[in-house]
Amino acid sequence: MFTVYVYVLDTLADWELGYVTSELNSGRFFKKGAQRVTLKTVSASKKPIRTMGGLTIAPDCLIDDMAVSETSVLLLPGATTWNDPKHSAIIKKAGEFLSTGATVCAICGATAALASFGLLDHRPHTSNGQGFLEMVAPGYKGQSFYVDKPSVSDDNLITASSTGALLWAKQIIEHLGVFGADTLEVWYEYFSTGKPDRFFALMQTLPSSNEN
Incomplete structure (x- = not known):
């Protein structure tokens, strides 16, 4: 079973x-x-957080409660508050995830947090632009590994720009192997094009039974 920590x-x-x-x-x-x-929300404290859209989320667990194994996944979303020192604990945990074979998926501002800790210096990655990382993460040294694409998957590290959420999702789902290959491709086609025929094609790729 995969445990996905958000x-x-x-x-x-x-x-x-x-x-x-x-x-x-x-x-x-x-x-x-x-x-x-299984999805679990995790944070630096049990205090509810407020999203950019004004929603309130109560964390399920704390960073120290996280289990690290090859079936553990950490999702790091963008935010304008990543420069708060209290978030260094989750980036340190992300480094532990990467070194033990667990999966780390970061998007937008979270990629800058990884870059600040040197976690993108030696692996293919992307963000909101190479200049963005240089501006917000002065210690960043991964320029030669920067890939100018909306989302980049490199084994157990998947990074994306703020506009790459759909492709990022596709690459995460593919990495976990929970969709059939045909289903994943048509799912991506449908949500990226909005064409009605892709929706019906998506339905046709699904197993006849609801049992997984």
Whole structure:
């Protein structure tokens, strides 16, 4: 079973998590036999946070409660509050995740937090632009590994720009292997184009039974 930890912090960018959390939590397009996925919100304290969209989220657990294994996944969303020193604990945990084979997925401002701790210096990655990382993470030294794409998957590290949420979700789902290959491709086509025929094609890729 995969345990997906979603780090929540004030000003969290709601839209960046929507695609991936809704699909992993609902399992509505999972293939038969897919591993179960449990989502848990995690934060630096048990104090509720307020998202950029004005929603209140009460964390399920604290950073020290997180289990680290190859079936652990950490989602780090964008926010305007990443420069608060209290978030250094989750970035340190992200380094532990990466070194032990667990998966770290960061988008938008969270990529800058990783860059500040040197976690992007030697691995292919993306963000809101190479200049963005140089501006907000002065110690950043990963320029030669920067890839100018909306989302970049490098083994157990998946990074994205603020406009790459859909592709980021696709790459995370692909990494976990919970969708059939055909389902994933048509799912991405439908949500990126909005074409009605892609919706019906998506339905046709699903198993006839609702059992996973």
